[in-house]
Amino acid sequence: MEYIREVTKLGLKPEYLKDMICFNLYLIVCNYYPHYPQPELTLGARRHSDPSFLTILLQDQICGLQVFHENQWIDVHPISGDLVVNIGGFLQDMLLKRRSPLDRSKNFKANVFHQF
Secondary structure (H helix, E strand, C coil): HHHHHHHHHHHCCCHHHEEEEEEHHCCCCCCCCCCCCCCHCCCCCEEEEEECEEECCCCCCCEEEEECCCCCEEEECCCCCCCCEEEEEHHHHCCCCCCCCCCEECCHHHHCCCCC
16 A cells, blocks of 8 residues: 555556566676775776666775765765665666766775685
């Protein structure tokens, strides 16, 4: 019932998501950017907008994620235990109200110890 109420508020039919061809497509992409002693020699992820429905990020304690806001790159400082959720282009197109953020990842020099 809550789903129907929320979808209806957006001006969509209750079956809108179910009727979409790509509704059953699931995709998980994992990126790992380890620390590097010379970060200026690394690529990270160049500027882009996520084409997905939602992007959910679990950051480590190295601030590498940046978003483009008001003509400048802003660091997204990680908060321990929190997730970063970006609206993807697919959801943006569906709702036509919010833009998918432009973001990038940089590798920064850090003293990091990973234990597996």
